[in-house]
Amino acid sequence: MEVVPLADATEVADRGADVVEALVRSRGQSAVLGLATGSTPLPTYRELIRRHEAGSGPSYDGVRCFTLDEYVGLAADHPESYRATIARELTDPLGIPADRVHGPDPAPDGLATAGERYEEALVAAGGVDVQILGIGADGHLAFNEPGSSLASLTRLKTLTEETRRDNARFFDSIDDVPRHVLTQGLGTILRARHLVLLATGAGKAAALAAAVEGPLSASCPASVLQLHPHVTVLADAAAAEKLARRDHYREVYDAKPPWQGL
Numbered sequence: 001m002e003v004v005p006l007a008d009a010t011e012v013a014d015r016g017a018d019v020v021e022a023l024v025r026s027r028g029q030s031a032v033l034g035l036a037t038g039s040t041p042l043p044t045y046r047e048l049i050r051r052h053e054a055g056s057g058p059s060y061d062g063v064r065c066f067t068l069d070e071y072v073g074l075a076a077d078h079p080e081s082y083r084a085t086i087a088r089e090l091t092d093p094l095g096i097p098a099d100r101v102h103g104p105d106p107a108p109d110g111l112a113t114a115g116e117r118y119e120e121a122l123v124a125a126g127g128v129d130v131q132i133l134g135i136g137a138d139g140h141l142a143f144n145e146p147g148s149s150l151a152s153l154t155r156l157k158t159l160t161e162e163t164r165r166d167n168a169r170f171f172d173s174i175d176d177v178p179r180h181v182l183t184q185g186l187g188t189i190l191r192a193r194h195l196v197l198l199a200t201g202a203g204k205a206a207a208l209a210a211a212v213e214g215p216l217s218a219s220c221p222a223s224v225l226q227l228h229p230h231v232t233v234l235a236d237a238a239a240a241e242k243l244a245r246r247d248h249y250r251e252v253y254d255a256k257p258p259w260q261g262l
């Protein structure tokens with residue numbers, strides 16, 4: 001795992017955008033992006049859009065995207081569905097058409113098979129090249145709450161009260177936050193070829209330290225990242241605050257040979 005302690009959220013967004021652009025430049029039309037929702041990736045997405053609109057970004061023609069998760073129980077046209085959110089915050093501004101942006105299907109009559117169908121779609125696409133991830137204050141990854149199987153695949157899950165409270169800011173009240181979601185499993189996430197975890201703010205410091213330096217445990221789902229051969233953690237100073245080896249990570253990053261990239 002490569003942990004990159006950065007100064008602030010702007011640097012996290014810059015490096016995050018660099019990784020996505022490098023992938024799209026190298027894989028071209030066959031690039032498959034894994035996208036996260038939530039607040040943390042938004043500065044990265046805005047930076048990608050800024051570069052795209054300035055004409056310095058790569059072509060996104062043919063690029064396919066897969067989201068991590070989706071609420072169950074929202075109206076199909078609800079603005080807080082993750083399908084609508086990712087279109088608004090990233091893929092529409094980049095000109096990636098809706099038929100190349102995939103998410104788990106929350107239609108009520110297909111929930112029993114939605115996980116399996118999503119796994120099949122991911123395999124058919126050749127798998128995810130770069131997966132953007134955030135981390136929950138309780139250590140969740142996508143909507144895999146503490147206790148989730150480290151080998152889990154896409155399935156229906158129930159949100160914890162803490163996550164519903166965290167996400168209430170996107171809704172009129174906590175009562176409007178769905179209780180159920182479809183989420184890629186931890187085993188699904190491990191199949192992506194490069195995982196990029198973005199963490200900003202003091203509220204993520206304890207969870208990040210547990211994920212990176214604590215024991216591998218379903219009690220901290222993000223600790224599953226320790227099993228993956230290519231993980232990049234981009235953390236601002238506040239989120240990196242509780243990392244015991246922070247100075248070493250910085251030294252490693254500063255001494256990286258320029259050809260190596262992230």
Ligand code: PGA
Pocket residue numbers: 037038039040041134135136137140141142
């Ligand atoms: P956030 O959510 O980026 O909005 O903090 C992260 C997560 O819950 O995974």
